[in-house]
Amino acid sequence: MAGAIARDPNSFHKQASLPVSNAYDPTAELVRHGDELKATLSGQWTAARSEAVEHEAAALEDAARGAHRVLIDLARIERLDTLGAWVLDRTRHELGGRSQRADFVGAKPEHRILLDEIAYRGFQQLPPPRRSSIIDFLAQVGESVVDAGKDVVRGTSFLGEVVVALLRVIIDPRRFRVASIVHHLEMVGFRGVPIIALISFLVGCIVAQQGIFQLQRFGASTFVVNLVGILTLRELAVLLTSIMVAGRSGSAFTAEIGSMKMREEVDALRVMGLDPVEVLVLPRMIAIVVALPLLTFIAAMAALFGGGLVAWAYGGITPEVYLSRLQQTISQSPSTFMVGLIKAPFMALVIGVIASLEGLAVQGSAESLGRQVTASVVKAIFMVIVVDGLFAMFFAAINY
Incomplete structure (x- = not known):
């Protein structure tokens, strides 16, 4: 009823x-x-x-x-x-x-x-698929490897664009942006001197102090001069300088170019018939390639000075003895001084390519900008260490 x-x-x-x-x-x-x-x-x-x-x-x-x-x-x-x-x-x-x-x-x-x-989206949620933690881990490792390969391909392609832009500037010098290069040289080189010199000085002091304490056991504290001289000139100076430049100037490059990308200034350059690589990237690349070897030299001198002070204070090695033994150490292997300077332009090139590429990859949000700046610093520091290791193996192979 x-x-x-x-x-x-x-x-x-x-x-x-x-x-x-x-x-x-x-x-x-x-x-x-x-x-x-x-x-x-x-x-x-x-x-x-x-x-x-x-x-x-x-x-x-x-x-x-x-x-x-x-x-x-x-x-x-x-x-x-x-x-x-x-x-x-x-x-x-x-x-x-x-x-x-x-x-x-x-x-x-x-x-x-x-x-x-x-009704396009239902309220009933499907049960989550059963997953294996091992498979998930392997999948993440595979994704990381694929992403790293893509980054290498993108970086190589972008480096080609930079080289083409440089050739255009060489063929037509009127396109050379002197003011922009001088500005970035000041920001990367001149303004970076205090922090890089201070950090290198402190690291030189620490290396000398630890070297003296360890070598005193064998009665060979004077060999700390060899340790500080060779380690600083071949490795520490260029490595510390490159890491500092990657964190300081590389992040700035990414943030600047990324902000322009967010405000569509990069698209505006293309509309006006200008190449963003030539206008934005090339001056920064030239500036960092010129500045990094100079900063490496300053860092090496600051580290040697700090090592000399500590050797005098803790090991009783007078400045005359320190300089004489340092000159003797370097003269026995003249390539020691040049190794760090040879590495510097290549590390600068890697930092500039990564920083500029990550800046151009920024999307339209502040979250994207922060993510790309972080990726720029991490990737640049990682690649600097990789390049340093490759050069170390190369110089060891040719006995240089």
């Missing part, structure tokens, strides 16, 4: 809605036929009546308990907006989650379109 479903279980006939205070309020008339429940909706199911919409939807869910099938008739709905459609679709999914079949019937074409759009 057909009858109306009431919210009060002791009553058989009752309207499943709030007390009608307005003809436009949403209502749901619920009628059950055996194990089938039909809900006839009417009124305006809109955000302006969100409280009543939620109330009627909750009443529909309660009344549908025990029903095998639920038909939701939308023919009498006057207005339906996104909130109303979302609540109805959520109700249908919740009924489906209770193994009840719920269907919309009688919807107007415009209401059907809205419901279809809302």
Whole structure:
């Protein structure tokens, strides 16, 4: 026997809605036929009546308990907006989650379109696939290797663009941007001298102190001069300088070019017929390639000076003895001084390519800018160490 479903279980006939205070309020008339429940909706199911919409939807869910099938008739709905459609679709999914079949019937074409759009994303989440931690780890390692290969290809291609831009400038010297190069030389070289000289001085002091303490056990504290001289000139000076330039100037290059990319200034250069590589990248590359060897020399002198002070204070090695033994050490192997300076331009080239490439990879958000600046510094420092290792193996192979 057909009858109306009431919210009060002791009553058989009752309207499943709030007390009608307005003809436009949403209502749901619920009628059950055996194990089938039909809900006839009417009124305006809109955000302006969100409280009543939620109330009627909750009443529909309660009344549908025990029903095998639920038909939701939308023919009498006057207005339906996104909130109303979302609540109805959520109700249908919740009924489906209770193994009840719920269907919309009688919807107007415009209401059907809205419901279809809302239903594009279901509320029921699929169970997460079972994964193996070992497979995930191997997959991440594989992705890292592939990304590293892509970075190498991108860097090589970008270096080719820089070389082509340099050739254009050499063929037509009027395109040479002297003011930009001088500006970046000042920022990279001149303004970087204090911090690089200070750090190199402290590192030279530390190396000399530790060397003296260890060599005193063997009565060979004077060999600390050989240790400081060779280690500083061949490795420490250029390595410390390159790492500092990568963190200081490389990050600045990425941030500057990335900010221009965000503000679409790079696109504006292309519209004006200018090459961004020639205008933005080439002056920075020339400046860093010229500045890094000079900074390496200053860093080497600062480290040797710091080592000499510590050798005098802790080891009793006078400045005359220190300079004489240092000159003797370097004269025995003249290549010691040149090794660091030979490495410097190549490290500068790596830093400039990575910094500029990461800057041009910035998208339109501040998050992207921060991510690329971080990647620029990390990749540049990593590649500096890799290049230093390659040069060490190369010089050892040729006995230089």
